[in-house]
Amino acid sequence: MVRNHFIEVKNLVKNYGTGNIKITAVDNVSFYVDQGAFIGIMGASGSGKTTLLNILSAIDRMSGGQVLYDRADISRMTEEELSDFRQENLGFVFQDYNLLDTLSIEENIMLPMALCGKKKAEIDDRIKYLSEALQICDILNKFPYEVSGGQKQRAACARALVNHPKLILADEPTGALDSNSSTMLLHTLQIMNRELGATILMVTHDVFSACYCEKILFLSDGKICAELERGTMGKKEYLNRILDMQSKIGGDDLYAE
Numbered sequence: 001m002v003r004n005h006f007i008e009v010k011n012l013v014k015n016y017g018t019g020n021i022k023i024t025a026v027d028n029v030s031f032y033v034d035q036g037a038f039i040g041i042m043g044a045s046g047s048g049k050t051t052l053l054n055i056l057s058a059i060d061r062m063s064g065g066q067v068l069y070d071r072a073d074i075s076r077m078t079e080e081e082l083s084d085f086r087q088e089n090l091g092f093v094f095q096d097y098n099l100l101d102t103l104s105i106e107e108n109i110m111l112p113m114a115l116c117g118k119k120k121a122e123i124d125d126r127i128k129y130l131s132e133a134l135q136i137c138d139i140l141n142k143f144p145y146e147v148s149g150g151q152k153q154r155a156a157c158a159r160a161l162v163n164h165p166k167l168i169l170a171d172e173p174t175g176a177l178d179s180n181s182s183t184m185l186l187h188t189l190q191i192m193n194r195e196l197g198a199t200i201l202m203v204t205h206d207v208f209s210a211c212y213c214e215k216i217l218f219l220s221d222g223k224i225c226a227e228l229e230r231g232t233m234g235k236k237e238y239l240n241r242i243l244d245m246q247s248k249i250g251g252d253d254l255y256a257e
């Protein structure tokens with residue numbers, strides 16, 4: 001299958017601080033992501049992976065370089081254009097859920113579709129499908145403060161997927177889930193990737209989560225130090241290759257989850 005480069009990252013730099021006190025969180029990073037890919041980003045704490053994700057999601061501004069989506073440079077967009085871009089193209093899954101406590105779980109999930117003016121019947125069908133896939137049908141009428149952390153995360157994932165986004169950005173999406181729920185969630189992301197063509201970028205420490213990605217970028221000190229593509233490897237071989245790569249680049253906390 002021939003793919004177009006959906007995302008092109010060119011010489012990306014992100015600095016914090018001023019004068020003599022300056023930290024480079026992302027250091028001259030370049031890579032591309034094909035449309036429909038499922039990419040993992042791995043690295044030790046402080047390696048720059050979350051900063052990179054925040055720039056790609058237009059939450060944080062870059063200090064230098066370019067990020068192109070279908071050749072559109074997000075660094076040149078106005079705040080209004082960025083807002084429209086995020087709403088129309090992106091789905092987000094973060095560790096802190098970002099659910100609104102004043103809305104029910106169902107209302108949280110439907111919010112992106114409602115903001116885009118989708119019809120009620122379409123919204124109801126989509127919520128039914130996702131809530132069944134993620135096994136959260138029984139909490140739709142509850143509020144975020146009434147459910148567990150794992151249930152909040154699954155609701156946040158349903159919200160990210162609800163509007164058929166072109167790109168899903170996930171920051172440790174399985175961090176609050178048990179092993180069974182994690183497997184279910186990752187399988188659902190895989191289905192959305194393969195059947196709906198959503199491009200996924202996922203930051204994770206967990207090697208088992210990384211095994212669902214077709215390609216992994218390894219970050220160290222703000223730089224991409226290695227890449228690994230699954231290709232025709234089986235899951236066990238892929239898992240061992242990920243562990244080997246982590247051992248080579250260092251960072252013991254990569255094994256923690």
